[in-house]
Amino acid sequence: MSNNAKGIDISYNQGNLIDYIDTNNTDLSFVICKASGGITIQDPDFAHNWETIPQKGFIRGAYHFYYTNDAPQSQADNFFNVVGNSFPLDALPPVVDFENGSIKTSDHAQIITDLLDFLDLLEQKYNRTPIIYTNQSTGDSYLNDARFAKYPLWVSNPTTAPSPKMPSTWPNWTIWQYSFNGNINGTDVDEDYFNGDLDDMKQFIQQSSNSM
Template identity: 30%
Template structure:
């Protein structure tokens, strides 16, 4: 199978680091977890949502209690959807957490409606910003997760992060730009500077609230490109 980096380049006309995308006609999305409860995805679709990332797991002990309900509801509404895993690099290896994610909703299939799973790696909510890891150890951890996910599914996971965290905690590693799609979080009218290795972002989380539940996202391309990513071709 092609690398996912090649697939996303072929999927759509993707833009580089600092355009304003919110006003652009591109597929809109949301990402949600148990904090939003059971989401009415039919209403969200009617309100313009085309895709969603839904929290499945965190670390190796937490399964989101709303995941199954929300994933089934998004599927029923005809929304392209995928799962995400909130990383805790301080509690176990990347491979261990990838396997946990895969076992609890994070899988992928080339069905045209499933996005590759996403690794949510960002600020530690309850401790050291970089989870006590050096930059080189963090890169190893992310690679371990990514390669384990790829070995099972044939696609590389999306990496969700912020540029600030990536610079601080990986030393601004450029190791993943040719394989892993980027989902950047930046709450502004433009994307801003991206982490090293990526010349564009595939998904952009541009607000933490809006007209639909959860965080507000946008795909960097057109609907046909989003569908191709979900097919892996």
């Protein structure tokens, strides 16, 4: 994967790591940071991370941890309150983190309907096609609906294999979280690949804008 743009994803758990890294002292091209979760969770380090990531030469991204027991509009409002009313055109599209910890209800059809509503709220607000973060197991259990295929996939599958295990809804991945065991300056980080090089990533960002 030597030609793939490489990145990490961070939250308050990584502390002030962003203050000590840049594109000159790492091989990273992008950093995705947590913004919010559910209807009340707001990452205390988001504002600093969000501002600092591009200053250090990285492409930035932001994610929301989705919970199925919270109303889509309320969750969207939480994300908007944290990120703001506009989304930078040079950033990766907003990310919706949907994993095993997201599942707090049992009505499968309602989970699908609500998540699609949430994705649509983000898309309408920012004119960007959001990214879905999930893994094979959760994706096959809850996102097995063709309507999700329009959203780019950030697949989580830590492995040394040459490609990740994929949920069946998607033919391919856009970002692959290939490791939970990265370490930068003594700080544990998740490691990610973009499915292409830095120029490919910039083109993907351009094409994710619905206003073009």
